Amino acid sequence: MAKPPSILFNTLFRADTDWDHVSLYDPDDDRPVPSPMADDTRRPWVTLTFAQSLDAKIAGEAGKQLILSGKESMVMTHWMRSMHDAILVGIGTALNDNPQLNTRHLPQLSDDGRKKYNLPRPIILDTHLRLRSDCKLLSNYKVGTGRRPWVVSTTPGSDEGFSAWEKKKKILEAAGARVINIEPSQAGLSIPSLLTILRTLGVRSLMVEGGAGVIKSFLTSAQLQDIAPSDQPSLIQTVDAIIVTVAPTFVGQEGVGYGDDLLASKMLNMKHICTELFGPDTVMGFTTTLS
Numbered sequence: 394m395a396k397p398p399s400i401l402f403n404t405l406f407r408a409d410t411d412w413d414h415v416s417l418y419d420p421d422d423d424r425p426v427p428s429p430m431a432d433d434t435r436r437p438w439v440t441l442t443f444a445q446s447l448d449a450k451i452a453g454e455a456g457k458q459l460i461l462s463g464k465e466s467m468v469m470t471h472w473m474r475s476m477h478d479a480i481l482v483g484i485g486t487a488l489n490d491n492p493q494l495n496t497r498h499l500p501q502l503s504d505d506g507r508k509k510y511n512l513p514r515p516i517i518l519d520t521h522l523r524l525r526s527d528c529k530l531l532s533n534y535k536v537g538t539g540r541r542p543w544v545v546s547t548t549p550g551s552d553e554g555f556s557a558w559e560k561k562k563k564i565l566e567a568a569g570a571r572v573i574n575i576e577p578s579q580a581g582l583s584i585p586s587l588l589t590i591l592r593t594l595g596v597r598s599l600m601v602e603g604g605a606g607v608i609k610s611f612l613t614s615a616q617l618q619d620i621a622p623s624d625q626p627s628l629i630q631t632v633d634a635i636i637v638t639v640a641p642t643f644v645g646q647e648g649v650g651y652g653d654d655l656l657a658s659k660m661l662n663m664k665h666i667c668t669e670l671f672g673p674d675t676v677m678g679f680t681t682t683l684s
């Protein structure tokens with residue numbers, strides 16, 4: 394039977410996980426699908442993951458989508474998707490790439506079709522409700538090949554802004570989306586607030602795929618709370634693990650990066666867990682703690 398690569402077991406799950414009592418397939422007898430879990434029960438476990446070139450670019454000039462991962466590491470990413478309750482991208486990625494965020498590259502399951510891979514719920518960070526109602530995430534939901542997407546937004550302050558926003562909300566809801574409102578912060582939607590809300594909605598694990606703005610936000614959210622902790626009783630850790638695919642290619646300075654203005658002194662502590670080769674790509678797994 395096809396099995397996920399060991400880098401995922403090693404990076405995302407505790408060493409004492411009892412694999413006899415969980416199943417990777419949904420539904421498969423009565424055993425639950427496993428999910429990485431944070432010790433902090435106020436929020437989901439967060440895995441930040443993306444593919445980059447050797448010069449740390451995740452997209453080409455003007456955001457052109459690049460397929461950096463080879464087929465072997467892409468399959469690894471789809472296994473990772475199957476091991477999380479939800480998968481998050483920013484509206485920049487949703488508009489630019491029109492992604493599906495499903496598990497279609499996993500090996501065919503050779504049974505009567507009863508067993509399925511777990512499909513993560515798509516979540517889009519989209520303050521102004523710019524998501525297109527004909528995007529693939531919504532059409533997959535309509536035909537039953539994807540979970541209902543959740544669109545995370547903030548209600549605009551002015552009356553004028555509110556009526557335009559309400560109109561867009563109705564269109565997206567009619568197309569199948571669930572719109573969730575949260576409070577704004579200096580850097581867009583507040584990531585700590587988002588995480589606590591997602592946990593109350595039953596999300597135990599969140600895979601964050603990007604793009605550049607979202608990667609930066611998750612990496613820097615703990616440091617922002619440090620500056621303005623008044624609305625948070627205590628720090629919420631925003632990343633538990635980082636799994637990076639490095640493709641053996643250079644994109645060049647026109648490409649899109651995510652790390653140019655990150656401050657080393659404010660970064661999370663990283664612990665290297667393991668590195669595995671997938672075809673031409675190198676995949677590194679780290680766990681993180683607040684510094």
Ligand SMILES: NC(=O)C1=CN([C@@H]2O[C@H](COP(=O)(O)OP(=O)(O)OC[C@H]3O[C@@H](n4cnc5c(N)ncnc54)[C@H](OP(=O)(O)O)[C@@H]3O)[C@@H](O)[C@H]2O)C=CC1
Nearest residue numbers: 443444452456483485486520581582603604605606607610
């Ligand atoms: N190689 C890889 O693994 C991946 C590459 N990509 C690439 O990344 C590029 C897209 O990156 P980018 O343009 O930065 O877009 P993002 O997908 O990072 O979306 C950013 C937008 O999300 C909204 N947003 C709301 N709240 C937040 C928040 N707290 N933090 C950050 N963003 C927030 C903002 O729009 P608003 O104000 O309207 O809400 C913001 O402009 C594409 O070229 C894509 O191909 C994407 C994913 C993976």
Ligand SMILES: Nc1nc(O)c(N)c(N[C@@H]2O[C@H](COP(=O)(O)O)[C@@H](O)[C@H]2O)n1
Nearest residue numbers: 444459460461462490492493494495602
């Ligand atoms: N793992 C990985 N490798 C790459 O080379 C990539 N460009 C991405 N991009 C992410 O995957 C999304 C596309 O997903 P679907 O194939 O449509 O399911 C894209 O939007 C990025 O989030 N990832």
